[in-house]
Amino acid sequence: MSNEKLAINGWQEIGFIAGNGTANAPKAYSFTDKNLSAGRYDYRLKQIDRDGKYSYSQTVEVNIGGLPMTLELAQNYPNPFNPSTRIEFTVPEGGRATLKIYDLLGQEVATLFDGETESGRSFQTTFDATRLAGGIYFSKLQFNGKQLVRKMLMLK
Secondary structure (H helix, E strand, O other): OEEEEEEOOEEEEEEEOOOOOOOOOOOOOOOOOOOOOOEEEEEEEEEEOOOOOEEEOOOEEEEEOOOOOOOEEOOOEOOOEOOEEEEEEEOOOOEEEEEEEEEOOOOEEEEEEEEEEOOOOOEEEEEEOOOOOOEEEEEEEEEOOEEEEEEEEEOO
C-alpha cells in the first residue's frame, strides 16, 4: 500500500506499507507523516494488487498545527530587516485577500499577495526591499472589508 501526499506540483509518494495478503478478517494499517509544517495536506492511498493493478482511495484532507481560523497578520521576521523579510498571514474563510507594502508617506511600494485564499492555511511571502531606502514601512492585509497593519523597519 503506497501512501501519497499532494505536493505543489502533483502527488508525491511518502511511504510504503506491505499488505497482509488475502485475509478473511479486516486488517488495520497506519502511517505517520513526520516533520510537517502547519497547514493543510491532502492524502490518498494507492492499493496495489499482486497482479500489478492498482486503485486509489478517496482524498482525505488533514489540517496540521491548529492554524487559527481568524484573520491574522503576523509581525514580519526578522524585524528590523535588511534587505528582505518574511510575512505570514491567515484568513478565517476562503476569499480574496491582498497584502501590500506602504512607505511612511502612505504610498504603495509593493503588492506581495493578491488572490484567493483558504481557511486553515498559512500564507507566507517575502518582501525584498533591495531597491528601497531604509526606513519605516507598513504591511497591510485586506480581507472581506477588514484590514490589519503592521509596522516594519528596514535598516541599510
